[in-house]
Structures are given as C-alpha cells and as structure tokens.
C-alpha cells in the first residue's frame with residue numbers, strides 16, 4: 508500500500524462498516540433460477556439487459572463459432588456467477604468488464620465464471636464469451652428436439668423449453684427478458700433469420716453476415732437464428748417490418764412434393780391475423796413479424812419465436828393462427844415457471860377457437876361441448892383429462908393435450924361464467940398490464956376475480972387443478 512492509498516483505504520473501511528450493502532458478503536450466484544422442472548436453467552445473482560451474439564455457422568462441417576457480449580446488472584454481491592451453455596460448445600475465453608476471467612464448464616450446462624475483481628450488487632457488468640463446437644440438439648423430457656437442429660442446408664433453431672444454452676451463453680430463465688442483436692455469418696447464398704428487424708446484410712470473402720435486432724424484451728427460449736437456403740420476402744403490413752423465409756424444399760409431409768407456393772400462401776394470412784388479434788387483445792406487441800417455414804420434419808412442432816415463428820414444415824392455417832396468438836400470450840406475456848405452461852398454450856389454443864368463431868367457423872362453445880363429452884375412461888379421455896393443466900407432475904407433460912385443450916376449455920368456461928364483456932376485458936387487461944413481463948396462474952385467477960367481481964375458486968379448481976373430467980361437463 509502506498510502513502511496516497513492509505514487514507515483512501517481507511518475511508519473505504521469506514522464506508523464498509525457504515526453501509527449495509529458493503530457489509531453484505533460476496534456470494535456465488537446460484538446455478539439455477541428455481542424452476543421446478545429445470546433446476547439448472549437460469550442462474551442467480553444478476554439480471555441481463557442485452558445480448559449481442561456473433562455467430563458463424565459452417566453448415567457442411569456442422570461447426571459453430573460464437574462470440575457473445577452480455578450486458579447485465581448484479582443483483583447481489585458476487586465473487587462468482589454462472590451462465591448456461593452446453594458443454595459440447597467449448598469456451599476459449601471469458602472476460603468480465605474487459606478483464607480476462609477464469610471459468611470452468613460443469614454439470615453439462617453451467618459455465619462458472621470467476622471475475623478477477625468481485626462485483627457489487629447494483630453494478631453493471633459486461634461479460635464476453637468466445638466459444639466453438641459442434642452443436643447438438645437438446646433432447647427434451649418429451650423426447651422432442653430443441654436448440655440448434657441441423658437440417659440438410661442449415662439449421663432450425665428453436666429453444667422451448669431448454670434449447671438456448673445449446674447455441675449461446677445465457678441466463679436461461681423465461682423471467683430474465685433482454686433485448687438482443689444477432690450477427691450471423693453463413694455461406695454466401697444462404698440466409699440467416701433471427702428475431703426482430705433486419706439491420707444489414709453484408710457479404711465478404713464468401714460469407715454473408717446477417718445483422719438482426721430485437722429491441723423489445725425477449726425471453727431466452729424465444730430467440731432464433733434459423734439458417735439455410737431460403738426464398739425470402741420483406742414487406743410492411745399493419746405498420747410492421749415483416750420478413751418471411753421459405754425453404755424451397757418444404758412440404759406438408761414426407762410423402763408430399765415440395766410446395767413453397769403453399770408455404771407462402773399460409774404466411775400471406777399473417778397480416779389479417781395480426782390485425783384481428785390486435786383488435787381483440789390490444790395492439791401487437793412488437794415492431795416486426797413474419798414466419799420461417801423450413802423443412803425439418805424431425806422437429807415435429809412449430810415454435811412462436813418472438814416476431815418470427817419457426818415452422819418445421821408447411822403448417823395448416825390454424826397453426827399459423829395459434830403461433831401468432833402466442834406473440835401476445837407466451838411472448839409478450841410470459842410464464843414465470845414452466846409448470847404454468849397452460850398460460851401460453853391454453854391461451855393460444857383458445858385464440859384458435861375465437862378466431863374460427865369470428866371467421867364463420869363453429870362457435871368456441873361448440874368445440875368446448877364436444878371436448879366436454881369425451882368420456883374419462885376412453886383413450887381420448889385419458890389423454891385430455893389427465894393431468895390437470897396447472898398440476899403437471901413432470902416436464903414430460905409440458906406439451907400434452909391437457910395443457911392445450913383443457914387449458915383452452917378453462918378460458919371458455921370462464922367466458923361462460925362471467926359473460927363476454929367481462930371475459931374480454933380480463934384478457935385485454937391481462938395483456939395490457941403484463942406486456943413484456945412474466946405472470947403466474949395465481950395472477951390470472953386474481954385478475955379474473957377482480958374484473959368480474961365474482962368468486963372463481965371453484966371454477967379454476969375444477970378446470971386447472973383437479974384431474975379427471977370436471978363434473979360440470981355433465982350438466
């Protein structure tokens with residue numbers, strides 16, 4: 508210690524005694540964020556504001572190189588913290604506030620970082636991570652694939668519920684929303700599509716870098732960087748930046764011929780659907796929209812990636828309605844923990860029903876009545892009535908029939924109980940109050956009771972929490 512530093516150190520020591528923040532011990536940020544189904548997903552001790560991701564994907568070699576800059580703020584005093592990154596991606600360098608930090612990769616998805624200098628609660632941190640490897644899809648508890656899924660000309664990139672750490676270092680909790688920008692380099696002639704608006708596209712030395720920017724907050728599982736050979740269309744509709752990409756080889760099923768014309772026809776419905784839900788629920792939450800129709804039949808589902816849905820094949824018209832409805836419920840208003848998935852899927856499925864009802868299709872009540880008639884002891888009944896949608900027993904049940912159909916029935920039952928006027932006020936307020944945020948089932952029940960002025964415990968118990976066919980289906 509030199510002579511100038513000594514009085515300073517004394518001052519620091521005095522402040523440390525006086526201030527409760529400085530007195531708080533330094534912690535290792537926790538390795539999870541408390542999700543009951545995914546204990547290692549997300550981390551504790553900080554809150555991310557922005558991800559800046561640079562990726563280069565050599566498709567024939569299936570090799571991914573990445574460099575991420577993450578801007579965050581510490582929420583605790585930290586001497587160490589984690590990011591989530593799968594260990595098939597090897598990290599070569601980490602810095603914290605521009606100084607090299609030590610790190611290790613543990614437990615399959617924890618990147619444990621020890622900065623040279625401790626971090627105080629409230630401090631802003633800039634983390635950079637360089638990494639590379641052969642990306643592997645992540646296998647979900649329901650055996651579906653997510654993450655970076657190679658196709659024959661690129662990769663379909665979808666992350667629900669746990670694919671994000673398969674391609675970028677992340678605080679993988681749906682509660683830690685952040686803005687993003689992406690610079691994705693792919694071979695010249697190929698296209699890389701991410702969330703939000705296209706900022707620029709530059710070709711140099713046989714590689715094209717696609718720069719995308721997502722300026723509204725986004726949960727990690729909604730990020731995408733799907734790439735490959737695509738026919739693309741950029742246009743404006745409803746005042747939004749629209750970008751569609753269609754794999755010329757896409758089809759409805761393996762047995763069908765490629766049909767990019769049909770794929771574009773499905774996407775042509777997007778502006779009307781966006782206008783319809785904007786009217787019904789409140790203004791569309793983002794500045795951009797569009798869809799990516801790839802050919803990746805091993806995936807087996809579509810995903811409502813924020814502003815830009817990914818389809819693994821040509822969807823039917825109803826799937827497009829479902830995925831667009833998710834932009835309100837799922838993307839703008841997001842679950843807090845995965846067992847509350849019905850808040851995403853039940854709402855998107857109900858949205859299909861109300862869309863049909865208002866487009867000369869069957870009334871939602873008719874769909875509800877038909878499902879209600881499903882006997883408990885049939886095969887369909889076992890599938891529909893067990894488990895109750897807000898009482899899932901494990902993560903393999905996240906995308907089961909009850910979450911979608913019985914979740915939607917819950918909303919139709921609420922609609923019948925409180926009347927259309929109160930019901931649509933509930934949905935509009937749910938969106939207006941929670942846009943860009945996170946919610947729980949308890950929040951929805953409380954709001955429904957507040958807006959309707961009714962006691963709704965019995966209704967929600969019967970539809971969300973008690974397994975088996977609700978008795979009201981008999982009356």
Ligand code: ARG
Pocket residue numbers: 647649651652653667668808809810811829830833855906
């Ligand atoms: N959210 C998607 C949908 O709208 C389903 C995602 C399924 N993911 C999975 N791992 N099974 O239907």
Ligand code: ZN
Pocket residue numbers: 829833851852855
């Ligand atoms: Zn869905």
